[in-house]
Amino acid sequence: MKHLEENTLSVSTIYNGKIIDVEVQDVSLPNGSTSKREIVKHPGAVAIIAVTKENKLLLVRQYRKALEKVIVEIPAGKLEKGEDPKESAVRELQEETGYESGSLRSIGSFYTSPGFADELIHLYVAEDLTFSKQQLDEDEFLDVLEVSLEEAEQMVLNEEIHDAKTVYAVQYLQLQQLLTK
Structure with missing residues (x-):
């Protein structure tokens, strides 16, 4: 997979916050060109x-x-x-x-x-x-x-639940329900 990697040439931290830090990285691309990447660093x-x-x-x-x-x-x-x-x-x-x-x-x-x-x-x-x-x-x-689960499914369809982790959770529970039938 080396042919896909970008190598970091330099890193500038432009913001240090309570929750995130933001870096701008200069990188060399697989084709030899260079580019900039804006990266949000998060503790997880x-x-x-x-x-x-x-x-x-x-x-x-x-x-x-x-x-x-x-x-x-x-x-x-x-x-x-x-x-x-x-x-x-x-x-x-x-x-x-x-x-x-x-x-x-x-x-x-x-x-x-x-x-x-x-x-x-x-x-x-x-x-x-x-x-x-x-x-x-x-x-x-x-x-x-x-x-x-049925109410949660409807909330996904109505976009009351609209973030990825919660949609993932609803789909996980749907899959578990199918597997236990």
Whole structure:
């Protein structure tokens, strides 16, 4: 695959933020030309497909400034520096929904926008849920929803669910349902 690789010639960090850093990289292309790449550096994240004993999917409704609107998503959050993804999933589920999981398992990970960002989301399924106490971050405001798979499917069709990780979650649950029939 060497014939596809780009070699980094120089890196300039143009922004260091609380959540992301932004770099401009000068690269040499496989054909010998050079180009610039704008790269968003992100510490990674977790997302949780949380299913209650009543077979309801836990979702959160929150305002997303980048979109200038409220959207519905599965619980998720940024990894803290050096944090184990599974520990982050436990923390984020409890903070955002108030639920703790008796069974938490990894089902894989995926890149969100590999054309310009290195963010990797680790996806978990949480079951055997018990409610304890919601502990939102001080700058976090959201509503928790419990919906059936059929309701979630309709929300995808109506674009009430409109982000990739949550659509992925709904499709994962649909596939699991097909496999258990």
